[in-house]
Amino acid sequence: xxxxxxxxxxxxxxxxxxxxxxxxxxxxxLCPGCGIGTVIHGxxxxxxxxxxDEDNHVCVSGIGCSGRASGYVNVDSYHATHGRALPFALGxxxxxxxxxxxxxxxxxxxxxxxGNHLIHAARRNVNLNVICINNFNYGMTGGQVGPTTPIGxxxxxxxxxxxxxxxxxxxxxxxxxxxxxxxxTILHVREFQDAVLRSMNKQGFCFIEVLAPCPTxxxxxxxxxxxxxxxxxxxERCRVENGAPDVEALDIDLIDESKAITVGxxxxxxxxxxxx
Amino acid sequence: xxxxxxxIPRGRVHVISERCKQCDFCITYCPxxxxxxxxxxxxxxxxxxLVAEGRESACVYCRFCDLICPELAxxxxxxxxxxxxxxxSNAE
Amino acid sequence: MPNSxxxxxxxxxxxxPVLSGTHFMLGDHACAEGALAAGLDFFAGYPITPxxxxxxxxxxxxPAVGGRFVQMEDELASMAAIIGASAAGAHSLTATSGPxxxxxxxxxxxxxxxxxxxxxxxxxxxxxxxxxxxxVGQSDILQARWGSHGDYGIIAYCPSSPQECFDLTLRAFHExxxxxxxxxxxxxxxxxxxxxxxxxxSADDLPVxxxxxxxxxxxxxxxxxxxxxxxxxxxxxxxxxxxxVHMTGLTHDERGYPAMFAETHDKLINRLVDKIRLNAADIVxxxxxxxxxxxxxxxxxxxxxRSARHAVSQARREGLKCGLLRLITVWPFPETxxxxxxxxxNVKRFIVPEINLGQLRREVERLTHLPVIRLxxxxxxxxxxxxxxxxxxx
Numbered sequence: 208x209x210x211x212x213x214x215x216x217x218x219x220x221x222x223x224x225x226x227x228x229x230x231x232x233x234x235x236x237l238c239p240g241c242g243i244g245t246v247i248h249g250x251x252x253x254x255x256x257x258x259x260d261e262d263n264h265v266c267v268s269g270i271g272c273s274g275r276a277s278g279y280v281n282v283d284s285y286h287a288t289h290g291r292a293l294p295f296a297l298g299x300x301x302x303x304x305x306x307x308x309x310x311x312x313x314x315x316x317x318x319x320x321x322g323n324h325l326i327h328a329a330r331r332n333v334n335l336n337v338i339c340i341n342n343f344n345y346g347m348t349g350g351q352v353g354p355t356t357p358i359g360x361x362x363x364x365x366x367x368x369x370x371x372x373x374x375x376x377x378x379x380x381x382x383x384x385x386x387x388x389x390x391x392t393i394l395h396v397r398e399f400q401d402a403v404l405r406s407m408n409k410q411g412f413c414f415i416e417v418l419a420p421c422p423t424x425x426x427x428x429x430x431x432x433x434x435x436x437x438x439x440x441x442x443e444r445c446r447v448e449n450g451a452p453d454v455e456a457l458d459i460d461l462i463d464e465s466k467a468i469t470v471g472x473x474x475x476x477x478x479x480x481x482x483x
Numbered sequence: 484x485x486x487x488x489x490x491i492p493r494g495r496v497h498v499i500s501e502r503c504k505q506c507d508f509c510i511t512y513c514p515x516x517x518x519x520x521x522x523x524x525x526x527x528x529x530x531x532x533l534v535a536e537g538r539e540s541a542c543v544y545c546r547f548c549d550l551i552c553p554e555l556a557x558x559x560x561x562x563x564x565x566x567x568x569x570x571x572s573n574a575e
Numbered sequence: 576m577p578n579s580x581x582x583x584x585x586x587x588x589x590x591x592p593v594l595s596g597t598h599f600m601l602g603d604h605a606c607a608e609g610a611l612a613a614g615l616d617f618f619a620g621y622p623i624t625p626x627x628x629x630x631x632x633x634x635x636x637x638p639a640v641g642g643r644f645v646q647m648e649d650e651l652a653s654m655a656a657i658i659g660a661s662a663a664g665a666h667s668l669t670a671t672s673g674p675x676x677x678x679x680x681x682x683x684x685x686x687x688x689x690x691x692x693x694x695x696x697x698x699x700x701x702x703x704x705x706x707x708x709x710x711v712g713q714s715d716i717l718q719a720r721w722g723s724h725g726d727y728g729i730i731a732y733c734p735s736s737p738q739e740c741f742d743l744t745l746r747a748f749h750e751x752x753x754x755x756x757x758x759x760x761x762x763x764x765x766x767x768x769x770x771x772x773x774x775x776x777s778a779d780d781l782p783v784x785x786x787x788x789x790x791x792x793x794x795x796x797x798x799x800x801x802x803x804x805x806x807x808x809x810x811x812x813x814x815x816x817x818x819x820v821h822m823t824g825l826t827h828d829e830r831g832y833p834a835m836f837a838e839t840h841d842k843l844i845n846r847l848v849d850k851i852r853l854n855a856a857d858i859v860x861x862x863x864x865x866x867x868x869x870x871x872x873x874x875x876x877x878x879x880x881r882s883a884r885h886a887v888s889q890a891r892r893e894g895l896k897c898g899l900l901r902l903i904t905v906w907p908f909p910e911t912x913x914x915x916x917x918x919x920x921n922v923k924r925f926i927v928p929e930i931n932l933g934q935l936r937r938e939v940e941r942l943t944h945l946p947v948i949r950l951x952x953x954x955x956x957x958x959x960x961x962x963x964x965x966x967x968x969x
Contacts, residue, residue: 222558239504244553262817283814286823288685294652298659301643302617306815327648396550435507
């Protein structure tokens with residue numbers, strides 16, 4: 208086998224979304240089989256389809272593997288402190304309502320340390336598109352459990368299995384006032400991209416939970432062999448329920464094979480947005 | 484009848500081999516089994532997808548490989564009637 | 576426009592960004608007006624005694640002049656929001672006191688690392704922890720300089736009067752813009768809650784804020800967010816201006832991209848410190864009264880300087896050779912005037928009265944082997960002129 212030393216060719220002519228990426232920084236640092244790259248991919252496709260000038264798109268992220276997303280998109284992007292992406296993004300969105308501000312961050316960043324900011328940003332209905340990448344653990348720091356880890360799943364800080372009830376994020380988002388709430392997985396590429404697009408075209412707080420594999424940390428600790436294996440779990444157990452299902456019943460249990468995983472666009476309402 | 488409307492699209496696969504991390508998604512989920520791994524590896528040591536032998540005209544431009552690739556390492560372009568005769572893939 | 580003839584001006588045109596004229600104004604309000612005069616267009620804060628009046632005043636004034644006021648859920652969010660707004664081009668302010676100041680520390684580091692200008696007013700109260708919420712303190716001095724983890728440079732002002740609350744807040748915005756740093760107004764409860772004469776100049780006499788922008792229009796060569804000029808300060812591009820910036824709290828290279836190397840880190844952090852340290856001569860402000868022949872120098876700041884001024888003038892009347900060095904910037908610390916006084920050879924000792932247990936005294940001790948006499952109170956009460964005078968006489 209020979210190793211071909213190749214320089215990365217610019218592909219923008221044939222592959223237009225490439226110019227929405229900081230291609231000089233690819234390949235990114237994320238692991239093989241990690242779902243975050245697919246989320247970034249869906250986001251940049253949505254930017255291209257949004258009808259909003261690229262110069263008016265802004266991406267803000269927090270800390271964690273998901274938080275690295277902002278570093279790879281070629282729009283004005285800000286990699287803020289842990290949990291504080293939402294208020295940082297609020298500052299941008301309120302000061303300049305012309306900007307289309309998307310927050311991409313992880314389950315730990317947005318719902319643990321950032322939990323307080325999440326509920327208040329939703330309550331206010333700040334005009335933000337929030338993509339919460341849920342890989343069920345704290346990946347960057349090596350696989351600790353977090354507020355979305357299923358009961359019984361292993362993590363480095365719960366070696367005998369997590370004991371805390373995890374969040375039902377669509378329920379939380381709906382209850383605190385989000386006007387658009389969806390859950391998809393990285394397998395549902397088109398539905399996810401459409402949900403992001405819908406958020407960009409809505410004025411108010413839009414929350415999309417997207418399930419993604421973390422083969423290196425969560426997967427390895429919980430006998431999910433690689434990214435593909437977890438995506439197969441999504442494929443086998445996901446059930447789409449658009450509209451207004453009983454959001455309260457949308458708990459996820461990735462570990463319990465008997466439980467279905469409900470995905471869909473759950474909430475899509477109108478409410479006066481904050482200070483636009 | 485409705486043949487012009489029911490035309491199955493044709494696609495050409497492009498691979499940005501240096502970005503690939505051999506995650507298996509595109510190869511597994513291609514609906515017409517267009518892709519297979521190269522014998523070569525890229526600079527990071529990963530095998531990257533190529534059009535499999537005999538599958539050159541199998542791509543139906545569904546774009547699933549493009550959309551699901553976490554590395555943004557593969558995409559397809561639509562092949563129009565005039566371009567059908569070549570039917571090659573580009574692994575760059 | 577407010578009337579200019581009466582001593583007390585109660586008619587306030589809340590839609591005028593600059594309330595030119597003579598006012599009888601609360602220190603906290605004067606700080607708010609200084610911010611407005613500097614072009615404040617975004618405030619995010621959380622109520623905390625004794626700074627709440629700044630927020631309440633701006634809740635009325637800022638929307639009326641076309642700016643945005645948000646009461647955030649906590650001080651962490653407040654600090655994050657003003658930094659985000661600054662990234663989008665705003666002149667932004669938050670106001671707090673000790674406990675909130677502690678909560679802001681992490682994001683103060685973010686502002687320093689991203690080099691995003693913003694102003695933080697800390698109206699100090701007796702600390703630590705909840706302390707005496709309604710009573711004076713001056714014990715956040717070292718925290719303002721060193722509170723966030725790591726090394727970085729900042730500017731901090733200590734007003735001694737409501738007039739200075741106005742003047743120094745105005746100045747803080749300019750210096751924050753000029754050096755791309757978070758700047759601090761370290762007020763205290765006495766100055767913040769006192770009402771005194773405040774003269775606000777006409778808008779034409781106010782200096783214009785000066786954030787350096789990119790020299791080329793967007794669309795050409797990629798803009799380098801962190802390529803410094805000779806003054807060590809990089810030009811800044813804001814969100815929406817078309818420059819596709821990336822800013823991160825991670826150590827970064829001149830493009831703004833994460834660069835995880837020891838060498839890059841050392842170079843970057845040294846520049847963050849040097850851009851203040853090497854420009855200190857232009858930043859430092861102080862007031863020297865009767866220092867030339869003095870054998871005793873009282874070094875003071877904030878509300879304590881009011882007592883010190885009285886004590887020093889009384890001491891002079893008694894024939895004692897005493898002078899006052901009032902620090903207006905506490906950071907960067909005014910080393911030069913102190914070294915110059917020492918070099919003159921007349922001074923034999925320093926007295927540092929402060930409402931804390933010796934924070935500023937350490938800075939003076941650093942510069943001299945001469946005795947540095949302390950007059951400390953942990954918080955809740957100002958040192959009286961008599962207490963300082965006793966020390967001068969002794």
